[in-house]
Structures are given as structure tokens and as C-alpha cells.
Amino acid sequence: MFSHITRHLRRPVVITVVLAAGAFGAGGGTAFALASAASGAPAQPGGTVYACVASGGKLAFLETGKVPYKCPSGDAMWKWAITGPRGPAGTGGGSATSATGTTAVTNYVDDGNNGDWAIDTFTRTMTVTEHSAVAVSNCGGTATNGITSCYYYTATMVDTGSFQTDEGADSPNAGVAIQGIVTGTLTGGSDFEFYATSASPSAGNVPATDNVAKDDYPSTTDWPEVFFPKGTSFSATINELDWSFTYSAPNTCEKWVDAYNNGGGDEVADGDITGINHCTA
Numbered sequence: 001m002f003s004h005i006t007r008h009l010r011r012p013v014v015i016t017v018v019l020a021a022g023a024f025g026a027g028g029g030t031a032f033a034l035a036s037a038a039s040g041a042p043a044q045p046g047g048t049v050y051a052c053v054a055s056g057g058k059l060a061f062l063e064t065g066k067v068p069y070k071c072p073s074g075d076a077m078w079k080w081a082i083t084g085p086r087g088p089a090g091t092g093g094g095s096a097t098s099a100t101g102t103t104a105v106t107n108y109v110d111d112g113n114n115g116d117w118a119i120d121t122f123t124r125t126m127t128v129t130e131h132s133a134v135a136v137s138n139c140g141g142t143a144t145n146g147i148t149s150c151y152y153y154t155a156t157m158v159d160t161g162s163f164q165t166d167e168g169a170d171s172p173n174a175g176v177a178i179q180g181i182v183t184g185t186l187t188g189g190s191d192f193e194f195y196a197t198s199a200s201p202s203a204g205n206v207p208a209t210d211n212v213a214k215d216d217y218p219s220t221t222d223w224p225e226v227f228f229p230k231g232t233s234f235s236a237t238i239n240e241l242d243w244s245f246t247y248s249a250p251n252t253c254e255k256w257v258d259a260y261n262n263g264g265g266d267e268v269a270d271g272d273i274t275g276i277n278h279c280t281a
Helices: 221-226
Strands: 013-017 048-053 058-062 078-082 098-111 115-133 149-167 183-196 207-213 237-249 254-259
Touching: 048 254, 058 221, 098 149, 098 221, 183 221, 221 237
Parallel strands: 098 207
Antiparallel strands: 013 058, 048 058, 048 078, 098 115, 115 149, 149 183, 183 237, 237 254
């Protein structure tokens, strides 16, 4: 089993700043350069590249496969898949293989921007889809390690349920003391892409229930792995392309949105759950 880490990844540090070496245009190529290791800039890992693009074409590349910063006002957020588009399907290929599994999750410790603040109870539904066989190097295959097959997958995840705040906890955004005990609904989800050596994902491998207070359970980013049989190898990174979770408290008329493209819900406009009544007559 996998170790307990938080539902989603927090925003990364900016890796390097570069300038576009060519114009961006539909159907046209784009040339750009990253700072070399000799310059002191860390290398970007594989996955998806995020960048904030200013009106003058200046790019601020962000760490790949993680939550990007909220871009400065006036900048646009762009993203690219490092692996590039997949080629056409082979002539003997059939339709994509999918498996959908549902798990009732209880006692999930939810962390905001100021530490643990609520316990969640929700239903998690994930669909894993196999698209095509790919080079074994995508799964870490070499001539000597025994990996002879590798497949490209995508996955979608939807969580629907409820939350209850911890007594004395700080609110997830502003970090103010939550007044009383607040309950409400949560909805959200993520999209993923990854590689695996097995062509046999199965909903039968997905647990029907998961009491997190008792079990050592997979993190959200590792959740696609539960669909596969033991012994399956995966790409070094299961790339969480995006994520967004909305928490609504009807008794106080409050809402907090925690997402990949809003800085992890740390702006005033993202709302908060404080226990202070904001309902109007």
C-alpha cells in the first residue's frame, strides 16, 4: 500500500524564466530554451510544462506535473505535454479499454493552506482508459530489466460528498479560527495521464470502501495504480494534469474553491470556510 499524503499537491517553485525564440501561431512550431544545469537552474522533470505568458511573449516556466502558480494579472497560463501528441492508431487496433471503479471514503483528513481543517466523507469514482501500446522506455524499460510492454493511460476522478470542520482548526484560506463546527458539501476531481506495464486495469481491484483512519491508503495522485494487478510497473510520475475542489457550507453561505489554477485557493476571491454567517435575509 501507499503512504498517506494529502489529496493534492501544493504549488511549486518557479524553475526558470526564458524568452520565446519564435512566434506562437496555430499549426506553427515554437522554439524555446531552458537554462542549463550549469546556470544553476534545476532541470524540469517529465510530464506537462506550465508557463505564464506575458503580452510581450516573455515566458515564466513552472515546475512540471505539479500545481502551477496563479499567473500575474494580464498573463495567460499555457501548458504543453513534453511527450507530444500521440501518433495515429495502428491498423489492427480496437477501441480503447476502460475500467471504472467507485470507493466510499471515510475519515479523510483534509488540509488547507493552514494545516488540517476538516474530515471528509465522499464517494470517489475514477475511470482509467488504456489508449495504446508505447515504447517500453516510457515505463522504465531497458534491454536488461525485463520490462517488455508499456501502455499509455488517462484517468478521470470525481469526488462527491461532505466535510465537517475540526474543532479549533484554522480556516483553509485566510487561516482565521473557525467558529464552531461547520458542515457542508464537497465536489471536485482531477485528470491524469501515465504509463503502465499492464494492459489489464480492472474495477475489481478497486476497494469498495476505504476507512482512512484505519488504513494506509494511496494518495490521490497514486489512485490510478489501484486498478492494476500486483507487479505492474508505472512511469516515474503519474501526472495530475489539473484538479479542483469546491467546499460549500449552506448554513453560513460560505464557499471555498481549491484548484490548480487559483494558487491552491489562497486569494480572497477563492472564498473561505470560517463559520461566520454570511447569509443575507
